[in-house]
Amino acid sequence: MTKEKFAPYSSADYLDNEKVVAEYLAAAMEDPNPDVFLLAVSNVAKARGIAKVAKDSGLGRESLYKTLTPGAKPRYETLRKIVEALGVKWTIARPSVKRRTADAHA
Numbered sequence: 001m002t003k004e005k006f007a008p009y010s011s012a013d014y015l016d017n018e019k020v021v022a023e024y025l026a027a028a029m030e031d032p033n034p035d036v037f038l039l040a041v042s043n044v045a046k047a048r049g050i051a052k053v054a055k056d057s058g059l060g061r062e063s064l065y066k067t068l069t070p071g072a073k074p075r076y077e078t079l080r081k082i083v084e085a086l087g088v089k090w091t092i093a094r095p096s097v098k099r100r101t102a103d104a105h106a
Contacts, residue, residue: 011043041068044086056085057085058081
């Protein structure tokens with residue numbers, strides 16, 4: 001039996017346009033685990049080029065990698081700089097689907 005060889009999967013390979021990036025980050029933001037969002041930002045940074053994102057955000061490469069490591073607790077200001085360097089904008093919106101609650105029908 002021969003063992004199949006596959007190239008390693010990287011989300012960064014598919015983050016090639018603004019719409020995909022925005023939807024990817026928005027979906028990651030919905031997960032209650034903050035590491036999911038950090039991983040998504042890291043993947044987008046890799047797709048855009050770590051050196052460029054580090055420069056555009058005003059962070060060193062090492063600092064950028066440390067900030068986006070799962071388990072890191074980055075400051076809001078740092079994440080804001082990184083997100084801006086990625087060329088996306090954070091927005092807050094009401095959920096598109098109304099949540100059903102026990103007292104919604106009361």
